[in-house]
Amino acid sequence: MKNVINNAKKGILMVALFATVISFAKEVSFNIINEAGRTTLAILNVKRGNLLSIKDNNGVTLYKETINRSGTYTKGFDLTSLPDGAYFFEVDKDVEIRTIPFTVKSSIVAFNKEKTVVSFKPVLRIKDNRLLITKLALGLESLKIKLYYETNKYGSSSFDLIHSEEIQGTKTIERAYKLDKNAVGLYKIVFTSEDREFVEYFKI
Secondary structure, three states: OHHHHHHHHHHOEEOOOOOOOOOOOOOOOEEEEEEOOEEEEEEEEEOOOOEEEEEEOOOOEEEEEEOOOOEEEEEEEOOOOOOOEEEEEEEEOOOEEEEEEEEEEOOEEEEOHHHOEEEEOOEEEEEOOEEEEEEEOOOOOOEEEEEEEEEEEOOEEEEEEEEEEEEOOOOEEEEEEEOOOOOOOEEEEEEEEOOEEEEEEEEO
């Protein structure tokens, strides 16, 4: 197994920057209606399995729901009972996360749509022993990539780091890696960007 890991470390190499156009989902548009004691949120172009959350300014999740139908999501919320402070709705889609901030003060809910933020997730595609990674970074946010390979040591499995790098200063991140085709097994890749961590597992 040690030889496999050594070979895997040698076999991981940057083959080229590749020009791949990602077909991102349609931009999520939304509408908010504030009425007495009730806020109605309508989000267009959602897919079944997308996640909707309400979080406070410290990132603590106060509400979480898996959207169970594609199309337009509409739901009413009573936000007036929340303590005074800053909060946000978070819509977690396939390749993007949209945050819609709002404040509560003396039971009055206020939204500022201009402060809505869209963050794009890294997209991983695997073809044979090649890894293709793309991510939009419109704010020039950095992306850290760590690639691990599962090993069995002393009767227990663990993941050994075999490659890491940080990419920054570009709006379109594109990377291609080639793994040693003889290093078959389970891999883990960890992406870190904008204080968010995304983990994926795959086998070759």
